[in-house]
Amino acid sequence: MNLAVIGAGPAGLALALLAAERLPRAHIHLFDTRPLDRDVGADARTLALNLGSVHLLQRLQAWRPEAAQAIRAVHVSQAPPAPVAGEVWMRAADLGVPQLGAVLPYGALVAPMQRRWLDVAARAPQRLFTRFGTAVHALRAQPGGVELDSGDAHLAERFDLAVVAEGGVFAEQARKAIAHDYRQHAWVGSVRLAAPGLQGTAIERFTRNGPLALLPLPDDADGPRAALVWCLPDAEDDIGALSDAQRLVVIQQQLPAVAGRLTGISALKRFPLGLNAETRLLQGRTLRIGNAAQTLHPVAGQGLNLGLRDAQALVDALRDAAETGRDLDAALARIDRQRAPDRWPMIAATDFLARSFAWRLPGLPAARGLALAGLELAGPLKAALARRMMFGG
16 A cells, blocks of 8 residues: 555654554555755644543654643633533543643654654665655546645656545635634633642633633742633624733633632734535545544644544555455445544534533523533432543443
């Protein structure tokens, strides 16, 4: 098999590494527009991984635990004013696992994955090819394959399968089959906290206008800190016009007591939010994974985890076809069916939550509070939900 992987972000690198390990006869070409000498380790964007994703990276020998903060508990609650506040605690200890997931900077995830790929590729140069600094301009369906135009000279190459793993952010994407602009945006940055900080607890707070999340980061020389994500409607932005000091006060007022006291805030960046998803992952011999297949609202923090599971499912299907001699097209055709029980509930759940913050129904805050309170009391249901968030469906 001649496989092209387009995009060397987390999903693309995971796919390339898995395919290199589990498809020993495959020729794998990893494309990315960024030059190989660009320092991806300096990218400070924050990523949240569930436990299943951590296990995958450990297996790929691309996990650096010293760069990550383990999530040992998640606290979900609703900010006042609300008739019923409601809160849910999910703790790793209650589920018999060492952690629920981890938080780390984008660069601290991608740089080790890229180094691992280069190491693996150096040991198999006859079948693993690193095509960094190479743009892919077009993909054209061919009988039994796909033709790819790449490089400055638009070189045409034929592959048995091309996997698009470069999705980008919602504002920059061409619209897919299912698309909805939520007319919301996320303010993203980091905050400083008074000691002892969050100590491995992730905070999800449902405010009147949208979800507010604090994700614990490893302490640095200046003490405890956390990543901040606050989603707000475009028409009701309480943050954009404020000074840093004012932002700190407003955010503190929205947080539960368990978050502790905020002592500082970084510059914040603003990102538009929307849903942009393909109904089918496969079109001919081109398949999409990760953000190229589904870009979700960040309310559940599951977009990257979903993309990594896309990569695993694809490699499993390709390996099964190679070992059993099954037709490649038949194996690929099953991908959409296999991924549906994982993809569609997550797409539907995040879409429902994102839209619900635009509703101004009188009883909605009470209903949300009652749902949180009921979930906290329903031990088996809470455990099942936690395990789905840790490992997918």
